[in-house]
Amino acid sequence: MALRDDFPILKREVNGYPLIYLDNAATTQKPQVVLDAMNEYYTSSNSNVHRAVHTLAGEATEGYESCRTQLKEWFNAERAVITSGTTEAINLVAHAWGRANLKEGDAIVLTEMEHHSDIVPWQMLAEERGIELRYVPVMEDFTLDMEVYAASLTNAKLVCVVHTSNVLGVRNPLEDITKLAHENGALVLIDAAQGVPHERIDFKESKADFMAFSAHKMCGPTGIGALLIQPDVFETMQPFMGGGDMIETVTVNGSTYQTNEHKFEAGTPRIAEAIGWCAAFDWMSSLDLREEHQRLVGIARWVAQQLREMDISVYGRHEAGDSAVVSFLHPTIQSEDLAHLLDSRGIAVRTGHHCAQPLLHRLGISGTVRASFYLYNTMDEAELFIEQMKYITGRFG
Amino acid sequence: MTYPADLAELIEEFQEVEDKMERLEMVFDMADEVIPFPADQWSAISKVQGCQSEAHVKVELQDGKVLLLSGADAKLVQGLMGILSIAINGSAPAQALLLSPDFAEEMGILNSLSPSRSNGFRNMFDKVMKEIRVLE
Numbered sequence: 001m002a003l004r005d006d007f008p009i010l011k012r013e014v015n016g017y018p019l020i021y022l023d024n025a026a027t028t029q030k031p032q033v034v035l036d037a038m039n040e041y042y043t044s045s046n047s048n049v050h051r052a053v054h055t056l057a058g059e060a061t062e063g064y065e066s067c068r069t070q071l072k073e074w075f076n077a078e079r080a081v082i083t084s085g086t087t088e089a090i091n092l093v094a095h096a097w098g099r100a101n102l103k104e105g106d107a108i109v110l111t112e113m114e115h116h117s118d119i120v121p122w123q124m125l126a127e128e129r130g131i132e133l134r135y136v137p138v139m140e141d142f143t144l145d146m147e148v149y150a151a152s153l154t155n156a157k158l159v160c161v162v163h164t165s166n167v168l169g170v171r172n173p174l175e176d177i178t179k180l181a182h183e184n185g186a187l188v189l190i191d192a193a194q195g196v197p198h199e200r201i202d203f204k205e206s207k208a209d210f211m212a213f214s215a216h217k218m219c220g221p222t223g224i225g226a227l228l229i230q231p232d233v234f235e236t237m238q239p240f241m242g243g244g245d246m247i248e249t250v251t252v253n254g255s256t257y258q259t260n261e262h263k264f265e266a267g268t269p270r271i272a273e274a275i276g277w278c279a280a281f282d283w284m285s286s287l288d289l290r291e292e293h294q295r296l297v298g299i300a301r302w303v304a305q306q307l308r309e310m311d312i313s314v315y316g317r318h319e320a321g322d323s324a325v326v327s328f329l330h331p332t333i334q335s336e337d338l339a340h341l342l343d344s345r346g347i348a349v350r351t352g353h354h355c356a357q358p359l360l361h362r363l364g365i366s367g368t369v370r371a372s373f374y375l376y377n378t379m380d381e382a383e384l385f386i387e388q389m390k391y392i393t394g395r396f397g
Numbered sequence: 398m399t400y401p402a403d404l405a406e407l408i409e410e411f412q413e414v415e416d417k418m419e420r421l422e423m424v425f426d427m428a429d430e431v432i433p434f435p436a437d438q439w440s441a442i443s444k445v446q447g448c449q450s451e452a453h454v455k456v457e458l459q460d461g462k463v464l465l466l467s468g469a470d471a472k473l474v475q476g477l478m479g480i481l482s483i484a485i486n487g488s489a490p491a492q493a494l495l496l497s498p499d500f501a502e503e504m505g506i507l508n509s510l511s512p513s514r515s516n517g518f519r520n521m522f523d524k525v526m527k528e529i530r531v532l533e
Contacts, residue, residue: 015417334471336450337425344417396425396472 004376006031006283017346020381025166025194025325025372026350027216030280034220037279038272048268050245060271067274068261070281075196075211077203077228081264082274086193087117089212089227090160092264093189094121095240097210097233098158104130107156109186111136111144112362113165113172116355118191122160138362142168142317149177153184161188163195167354167368168316169300169325171195178207187233193217193225197374198293198323209233215273219375220280224273227264241266287375296324296373299382303371304328306386310393315368324373327354332397335369341392347385400500404484411504424506425472430479432486434466447520450474454521456528462486463493463529477506477518481525490533498522 004010007029012019021029041063047056049064064082071080083089102108108122112135126133134152137145142165153159159181164171178188187209195201197218203211210233214225229237239246239257243266248256257263301318303326308314315327330338335351342349350370353360360366371385400408414420434443434455443453452469463485467478484500485493501518 334450334473337421337472340421340473341418344421396422 003287004378006033007376008032008035010376014346014348015344020347020377020384022371022373022377022381022385023348023350024197024374024377025217025323025354025370027222028197028219028374029376030221030276031219031283033283034276034279038221038276041272041275046272049271050262063275063278064269064271067278070278071226071228074281074285075201075203075228076205077211078231079229079234079261081227081229081261082269083212083225083227083264084223084270085214085216085225086115086191086212089210089225090118090189090191091121092227092240093210093212094125096237096264097187098122098125099129099240100238101236102129102131102157105132105155107132107134107152107154109134109136109149109152109156109159109181111149111161111172112138112358113144113168113170114160114162114356114358115166115191115193116357117193118160118162118189119358135358138359142170142315144172144177146173146176150180153180153186156181156184156186159186159188161190163190163192163201164198164323165316165356165359166194166325167327167356167359167370169194169318169323169327169372170316171199171319171321171323174206174208182207194323194325198289198296199321200289203228204230215277215280218280219284220277221270221273224270224277237264239263239266243267245269292375293324294320296375296377297322299373299377299379300324300326302379303373303382303386307389310389312389312393315363315365324377325370326372327368327370329365329368330393330397333393335367337396338369338392341396342385342388345388347388400496401484401488404480404500407480407483408500408504411506414505420505421473424476424480426476427479427483428472428475430482431468431475432464432466432482434468436468439468445517445521445524447517452478452517452521454478454525454528456525456532458490458532461489463488463490463532465525474517474521477501477521480504480506481522485525485529490529493529494526494533496526 009029045056045059047060049061068080108131122133136149139145161172161177181188189210190208192211192213196213209230211228216222246258246263246266248258304314304318307328313329339349339351352367434453439453443455445452450471452474455466457464465482465486469475484496
């Protein structure tokens, strides 16, 4: 598989075995072009962005702003604020939009499927402002209860929903969710951290008002992400973090702010990371993401079936639009023990609550083992994973 | 450091094994050495902080000798508890307090565990030693 050659880390061994990296829902590996782009920036162009006339500053600014251009093109968006990641992007909405537009008695609709990053900022705001939080339950088939959702929209000003669950891999019916929310006068925030790696999303067409995601889950660097905002909503937001770069003028009596995305990007931004993310977009643009996604879901479905045949509980359904995540629990081998045993054979999986404790509470469990597949994973690796699972369960189960 | 004979022998056995899965299995086997601390007696006081999984310890004196009761939901943690039990059970408190946590590193256990689990082991060790100091 030629694509794998682009990822130097995949050539390494772990505990004497070839690395099989199945922790992609946590973070993905980076192709050489991303590493080269960041190295080239630090080697040849390192400088701070904006407000300088020298050549290096110009190159750094061009590199940083080209990330924004790339984001707008890739997602068909008019406004793209560069953040430190999905978490900061959601917190930005809570502070910059929520504080300016929500008042006591308003309601925010969340789902039990949300990552903590899409729960905690709202709990903090709710406590501060006297806002009601309503949670849409997850049903036994791992989907959202859309009847409860529809009923929860009265007086709701915002709906926050995860595009694809990081535990279940289930893709939510965002089109229906957004339509219903808008019909009831609520805006929609999509946590697309697990969605953008698998699906080329047209933000304008999605009609969502906000969309948050991170670079590192789609072959880009850690520490950078974005918040896409529809232009009319953008105008209703107030800056919340003050500092350099976000101002227009500063006097001892007060300040005025930039009117574009810079007003939400106080301080020196993540320049090398933005340049690295651009390289990741370039690299991904050569792939047929839809075809790759189908291949990966096929692998996940096969793995899930194999695990079920071993009497292992699997959480998720692995339908066509879902992500390639397989969460499971062995009846007798404790999850962390299992993960350590897999690691001893070079296989990287994740265990724990995956920052989604309300979902796990609904499922009646405290954690899972999670194997998640991405572009460079192969069916051969999936077969080796199952082979080791059979060996480990036979020896330790 | 000089270790009690049982522990010194165990350290040597671990050092001879190169394969990580085999070493993990050896730790699992050490779970049999644990004197069980029943789950219905687990509390916030007995909980070992810093472990990814549930781990609880209680130290008693029996005829003036240390007795470690312990329990955990992960076999690996139980195994680590078993090794600590071999190291201190039946010792006078003053003698048990001389034990250094370095034995786990010498056995190559800490190298084969995640940093959080290694910290968890250190937290468990420190909690047990603290309880022995109180009983001394």
